Amino acid sequence: MWFAYCCSVRTNASSHPYAVEVEGLVVQYDQITAVNSVSFAARTGKVTVILGSNGAGKTSTLEVCEGFRRPTSGSVRVLGFDPLHERGALNQHMGVMLQDGGVYPSSRVGEVIDHYCALYGNRMVAKDLVERVGLTHRQSSTWRRLSGGEKQRLSLALALAAKPDIAFLDEPTAGVDVEGREMIRDVVRELSSSGCTVIMATHELDEAERCADDVIVFHQAAIVASGTLQSLRQGHDEIRFTTERGIDPVALSAHIGTTVVQDGADYVVAGTSDARIIGLISDWLAEQHQGLDNLRAGSQRLEEIFRRLTQRSKS
Amino acid sequence: MSVLLAQLKSELRVIARNGEQLLVIIGIPTILLVFFSQVDVLPRGDQNAVDFLLPGILALAVMSTAMVSLGIATGFERSYGVLKRLGATPLGTQRLVLAKCLAVVLVEVVQLLVLVGVGLILGWRGDLGAVAPVVGAVLLGTLAFAGIGLTLAGTLRGEVNLAAQNGLYLVLLLIGGIMFPLDSLPSWLQTPAELLPSSALADVMRGALTDTSLNGGAAWIVLAVWALVAPTAAAKLFRWQ
Numbered sequence: 410m411w412f413a414y415c416c417s418v419r420t421n422a423s424s425h426p427y428a429v430e431v432e433g434l435v436v437q438y439d440q441i442t443a444v445n446s447v448s449f450a451a452r453t454g455k456v457t458v459i460l461g462s463n464g465a466g467k468t469s470t471l472e473v474c475e476g477f478r479r480p481t482s483g484s485v486r487v488l489g490f491d492p493l494h495e496r497g498a499l500n501q502h503m504g505v506m507l508q509d510g511g512v513y514p515s516s517r518v519g520e521v522i523d524h525y526c527a528l529y530g531n532r533m534v535a536k537d538l539v540e541r542v543g544l545t546h547r548q549s550s551t552w553r554r555l556s557g558g559e560k561q562r563l564s565l566a567l568a569l570a571a572k573p574d575i576a577f578l579d580e581p582t583a584g585v586d587v588e589g590r591e592m593i594r595d596v597v598r599e600l601s602s603s604g605c606t607v608i609m610a611t612h613e614l615d616e617a618e619r620c621a622d623d624v625i626v627f628h629q630a631a632i633v634a635s636g637t638l639q640s641l642r643q644g645h646d647e648i649r650f651t652t653e654r655g656i657d658p659v660a661l662s663a664h665i666g667t668t669v670v671q672d673g674a675d676y677v678v679a680g681t682s683d684a685r686i687i688g689l690i691s692d693w694l695a696e697q698h699q700g701l702d703n704l705r706a707g708s709q710r711l712e713e714i715f716r717r718l719t720q721r722s723k724s
Numbered sequence: 725m726s727v728l729l730a731q732l733k734s735e736l737r738v739i740a741r742n743g744e745q746l747l748v749i750i751g752i753p754t755i756l757l758v759f760f761s762q763v764d765v766l767p768r769g770d771q772n773a774v775d776f777l778l779p780g781i782l783a784l785a786v787m788s789t790a791m792v793s794l795g796i797a798t799g800f801e802r803s804y805g806v807l808k809r810l811g812a813t814p815l816g817t818q819r820l821v822l823a824k825c826l827a828v829v830l831v832e833v834v835q836l837l838v839l840v841g842v843g844l845i846l847g848w849r850g851d852l853g854a855v856a857p858v859v860g861a862v863l864l865g866t867l868a869f870a871g872i873g874l875t876l877a878g879t880l881r882g883e884v885n886l887a888a889q890n891g892l893y894l895v896l897l898l899i900g901g902i903m904f905p906l907d908s909l910p911s912w913l914q915t916p917a918e919l920l921p922s923s924a925l926a927d928v929m930r931g932a933l934t935d936t937s938l939n940g941g942a943a944w945i946v947l948a949v950w951a952l953v954a955p956t957a958a959a960k961l962f963r964w965q
Contacts, residue, residue, distance in 0.1 A: 475812055476811075476812070477808060477811065477812070497814070497816055500812055500813055500814050500816075501814050503812060505809070505812040507805060507808065507809055509805070510804050510805030510806075510808075510809075511804070511805040511806060511808065511809030512804070512805075512806065512809070513738055513800075513801065513804060513806050514804065515738070515741045515742070516734075516737075516738075520734075520737065524730055524731075524733075524734050525813065527726060527727065527729075527730030528727055528730055528731070528810075528813045528814060528815050529813065529814060530726065530727070530814075531726075567809070571813070
């Protein structure tokens with residue numbers, strides 16, 4: 410467990426159930442409201458994923474929590490600190506991965522990681538960090554010569570240099586290859602299992618599904634849903650299947666006594682994963698001399714939940 | 725202390741890697757000193773060309789490093805998000821500014837050695853014994869120009885900052901008492917020009933290095949006011965991102 414020893418520097422807030430508490434947060438830029446009266450709390454030591462499309466208000470919220478941005482109104486506490494007025498104290502405990510940039514283009518990978526380790530009093534060994542993020546072979550490369558994925562790896566290493574009690578990761582997997590994504594997920598899990606709170610903003614539902622303990626869904630500057638993945642999925646079971654040839658969903662609906670809708674190549678029965686309904690579908694298809702293909706039953710994928718939540722918010 | 729040293733090391737590394745910065749801080753002052761001491765085009769009266777030029781060129785060197793080089797580099801750091809990223813570390817604004825100022829002072833020491841060396845080769849006959857006033861003038865000048873450079877870098881967009889720093893450099897070079905004596909300027913421009921930090925720094929440098937009969941009392945006051953006001957403005961107005 411590479412990160413097991415990482416969270417030895419603890420604040421008084423670490424015993425508090427919530428590492429981040431946001432109440433009535435509003436962020437406005439001129440006439441645009443980027444964050445509109447948002448309230449949430451992120452559990453200490455857990456991975457909270459802030460999910461939303463581009464421009465939904467994720468980064469603005471994160472920037473207020475990190476102390477980069479003054480909120481128009483509302484209150485924010487991170488590890489018990491006010492990020493704006495107690496920034497120096499918070500910075501001792503916080504690791505930050507920006508959405509992009511943050512490094513001088515002519516700086517070399519090894520030098521930047523060395524530099525950041527020194528800024529945090531060498532809590533981490535630079536060589537170990539370079540190795541952990543898979544950049545050993547790129548140590549002498551400059552930032553401008555790194556690929557998008559390598560830049561993300563370096564940014565993650567800079568966040569880890571803090572040996573953080575709380576890590577804010579803004580779109581950490583954007584532009585990262587499959588291997589890199591797996592490494593980032595491993596690091597997130599290691600951080601969490603060592604007691605570090607991770608707040609991760611992303612628009613990639615797959616990442617949320619793989620990493621999150623809790624999910625907060627942003628849409629058009631507001632929160633449209635929040636809770637554990639399990640709670641978001643609760644009551645959203647479905648049966649999804651395909652057939653060899655097209656069928657009449659209305660006729661099938663009449664047979665099974667619940668509505669069947671077509672979604673692309675799939676036929677979907679929303680709100681249930683009952684085996685009895687699956688049996689009725691199978692019988693009806695057999696009568697029609699049709700096979701039952703690609704049958705899936707259970708909780709909706711986060712993608713569908715997200716789509717439904719954001720569509721409901723629009724309507 | 726180790727945090728400050730780490731940042732100082734990083735600042736020096738960035739300066740050493742940027743060829744255009746080295747050109748501005750070492751190349752241009754040296755070229756101007758050599759060229760105008762050999763080509764007799766400046767209105768310097770009966771004074772030896774190098775004797776007149778060297779104090780002004782030393783003022784120019786301070787201005788190049790503390791204002792232009794620092795200001796442009798900081799402006800780019802701001803647009804690259806480097807300052808924002810550093811803002812989330814335990815470094816803090818005070819240590820960042822101190823590291824930048826120390827880097828500037830170290831570069832200025834190298835500049836002074838190079839330029840005085842070149843001046844001596846070109847026949848400069850000044851007084852090298854006046855170390856205290858020179859050090860005082862360089863420190864006040866550094867504070868004043870760093871304050872101006874950081875105020876621009878911390879408030880303007882990257883490209884606008886670049887243009888503003890270079891534009892101001894040119895204006896101060898021409899009317900700021902560095903290349904041309906202030907009494908050769910149009911009369912309406914002379915008084916405002918005397919209030920510029922470059923004129924004040926060049927005057928006190930001339931007083932210390934070349935013409936010890938000048939005590940430069942008013943120039944010292946002007947320089948001290950700039951050294952107080954400009955960094956205060958930078959501290960108030962500077963934005964990390």
